[in-house]
Amino acid sequence: MIKIIILILMHAAGDFLLQGSGLSKQKASKFSYLLLHVGIYTCLFIVLSPVLLGLTFMQGLIFSLINGGLHLVIDFFIGKIKLMFWQKNENKYIAAISFDHFLHIIILITTYILMYPEAFRSSLNLS
Numbered sequence: 001m002i003k004i005i006i007l008i009l010m011h012a013a014g015d016f017l018l019q020g021s022g023l024s025k026q027k028a029s030k031f032s033y034l035l036l037h038v039g040i041y042t043c044l045f046i047v048l049s050p051v052l053l054g055l056t057f058m059q060g061l062i063f064s065l066i067n068g069g070l071h072l073v074i075d076f077f078i079g080k081i082k083l084m085f086w087q088k089n090e091n092k093y094i095a096a097i098s099f100d101h102f103l104h105i106i107i108l109i110t111t112y113i114l115m116y117p118e119a120f121r122s123s124l125n126l127s
Helices: 002-017 021-026 031-052 057-085 090-115 117-123
Strands: none
Touching: 002 031, 002 090, 021 031, 031 057, 057 090, 090 117
């Protein structure tokens, strides 16, 4: 269970803490800012995955690149939805943001468990 919490915290750090409000707003409308955001997010995962998730460097790299690519796809499409509701409908805008983070977390957990079940089981003391 601790690995799931770590994944959520890593996601929060990469998606919120390491980007300013300017980058957060610009990534929905400018692809170069989205690439910068995903690059920062992915680099954080490359560095921390081996340390915090019990992966080898190569496993962490693969996990990070896959999730970085998925993060890019989700943010691209959800960003278009967020732009539609920016300052028009606050409830729908918040729902879009919530759905975005729900998808990211579900994908992170799913890819971690499917790709590295031994690392996940070891965190549950089931190995």
